[in-house]
Amino acid sequence: MVKRESNIPASPPHPWPEHLPRPLETYNLEVDVHDSSTECSTNGSASPAPAGSESDMSAEHGFFVDPNEAHNERVDLKAIESAVRVILKAVGEDPNREGLLETPARVARMYAEMFAGLKSDPGRHLAKVFTEDYDEIVLVRDISFCSMCEHHLLPFTGKAHIAYLPSGKVVGLSKLARVVEEVARRPQVQERLTQTVANLVEEKLSARGVAVVVESTHSCMTMRGVRKPGSLCLTSAMRGAFRDDPKSRAEVLGLINRES
Numbered sequence: 001m002v003k004r005e006s007n008i009p010a011s012p013p014h015p016w017p018e019h020l021p022r023p024l025e026t027y028n029l030e031v032d033v034h035d036s037s038t039e040c041s042t043n044g045s046a047s048p049a050p051a052g053s054e055s056d057m058s059a060e061h062g063f064f065v066d067p068n069e070a071h072n073e074r075v076d077l078k079a080i081e082s083a084v085r086v087i088l089k090a091v092g093e094d095p096n097r098e099g100l101l102e103t104p105a106r107v108a109r110m111y112a113e114m115f116a117g118l119k120s121d122p123g124r125h126l127a128k129v130f131t132e133d134y135d136e137i138v139l140v141r142d143i144s145f146c147s148m149c150e151h152h153l154l155p156f157t158g159k160a161h162i163a164y165l166p167s168g169k170v171v172g173l174s175k176l177a178r179v180v181e182e183v184a185r186r187p188q189v190q191e192r193l194t195q196t197v198a199n200l201v202e203e204k205l206s207a208r209g210v211a212v213v214v215e216s217t218h219s220c221m222t223m224r225g226v227r228k229p230g231s232l233c234l235t236s237a238m239r240g241a242f243r244d245d246p247k248s249r250a251e252v253l254g255l256i257n258r259e260s
């Protein structure tokens with residue numbers, strides 16, 4: 001028996017650069033960014049961001065920004081603005097021309113958003129678990145994400161698939177998507193993102209097995225350097241039974257890769 005949540009066609013959650021091909025079909029788990037009532041937050045009651053706020057705007061674009069998260073306040077927006085002006089000058093631009101006047105402030109807010117997961121604890125989303133007499137595979141496929149390559153500060157975008165074997169405890173399926181979203185909102189490498197998610201699920205759910213597979217396209221490979229549009233990077237992290245038992249591993253990989 002397999003509990004799955006996938007194949008929910010939705011518009012891409014992130015604006016895709018027009019000059020890049022779309023190597024992946026994008027599915028979205030419909031994470032409700034405003035639904036603070038179901039949050040398993042350990043830091044007190046959540047309150048929705050006021051209308052028109054930065055969080056609101058982000059939500060429109062499908063980004064998850066925790067309204068509780070005071071990360072923006074901890075980001076030195078003015079320092080980023082100055083740095084962006086320096087970069088613009090350094091490449092030969094005039095930061096004072098009309099089209100660029102507001103760019104530094106815009107970029108600063110964007111970085112605050114892209115790195116909103118830097119100081120938060122994504123494990124809090126897995127704090128609330130339910131006792132359930134179910135010990136087969138739970139798989140959530142096609143969790144779309146957008147992260148930032150820490151080597152080039154360029155986005156990498158793709159899908160994560162998370163499977164686990166419960167040991168009496170299950171978690172709300174959307175919480176797995178929230179974990180991915182938050183871990184992605186840091187300067188990242190895909191390998192660490194994959195392992196971080198696997199470790200959190202294993203630890204917080206005491207899962208007997210965890211399999212995390214991440215596939216993504218890295219802008220630093222497609223639009224600069226070697227310039228190979230369409231190349232995919234796949235990473236996986238196996239824990240417990242999925243690592244030790246070849247049959248369990250084959251089963252979960254078969255489900256993750258299954259045409260649907």
Ligand SMILES: [Zn+2]
Nearest residue numbers: 149151152220
């Ligand atoms: Zn890179």
